[in-house]
Amino acid sequence: MIKAVIFDMDGTIIDSEPIYDKVNEEVYEKYGLDLKQEDHDRHLGANLKDIWTDILDRYQVKEEYAHYKLEDFMEDHIHSSYQGLAEAEELELMPGVEEWFEFFKDHGYQMVIASSSYSPVIEHIYQRFGLDQYMEGYVGADSIENGKPAPDIFLKAAEKLGVRAEECLVIEDSQHGVRAAHQAGAKVVAFNRAQDESQDLSQADLIIEEFNQENLNKVLE
Structure with a gap:
């Protein structure tokens, strides 16, 4: 579950x-x-x-x-x-992702960011978009030993939330990230908005190109 x-x-x-x-x-x-x-x-x-x-x-x-x-x-x-x-004044959240945040929050799911960026960069995004209203913090590259595709970052994120990795859904856009989530034992949704053929996302449980209601329904299935 x-x-x-x-x-x-x-x-x-x-x-x-x-x-x-x-x-x-x-x-x-x-x-x-x-x-x-x-x-x-x-x-x-x-x-x-x-x-x-x-x-x-x-x-x-x-x-x-x-x-x-x-x-x-x-x-x-x-x-x-x-x-x-x-x-970058034009920087925005991905279309539809905030509606997903709202849904997960309203339905009692915990959320956290696990990023290959370093803490100062993540903190800027966290504050800029008020992500503290949804997320329970973040795990950055400077707090783990081995980066993606090693599973460390997702294991640490699960630990931060007090759950097992097998009880987590990871949403990722890169081959390294999908492999890391898979190795951690989590379910993984690949977000392939860029339709980047250089990235092998085949290990994902589901591949989506948009954060919309139709894809959210697929995730919940």
């Missing part, structure tokens, strides 16, 4: 991906990095530690940044992401 709903954040409850694309482009250009599309596809849903570990394994940064440690690249990227979101 499902007692709680765990929401991914980026690309699931907020349409932040276009903002991050711009931020990422500026950050990578600063360090002299020319990433390929397959790099971006591979990084979707992963946390910055895993992303930068992968980048530094594959690419050379500009000589002036050769002394930087992994943490330096991450800190700069987190700050840039925060700034990018804060300056």
Whole structure:
């Protein structure tokens, strides 16, 4: 029996991906990095530690940044992401997702965010959209050891709510996220609004493209 709903954040409850694309482009250009599309596809849903570990394994940064440690690249990227979101006046919740929040709240489901973003970024979104009226907090990449596709973040989110992962429904938009939820033992709905063919969402129990009443009925079945 499902007692709680765990929401991914980026690309699931907020349409932040276009903002991050711009931020990422500026950050990578600063360090002299020319990433390929397959790099971006591979990084979707992963946390910055895993992303930068992968980048530094594959690419050379500009000589002036050769002394930087992994943490330096991450800190700069987190700050840039925060700034990018804060300056994006057009940023909104995904269409229909707030109606889902209302439904789950009215029907006694607990809710929490589990995001590969880091706490300062999640906190900004949490405050900006008043998510405290629905959610019981969040779990970010900085509070777990292994990022998605490892199940850590969803196990921690379930623990935060005092339920078992098997009693949770996870809503995710990335291949890494779907795999992580599946490994945690949760039910998982893949939100495929972008219809991104680079993401294999086949492990999801249900794939949707909109937060509407029809799809909510399918989830409840």
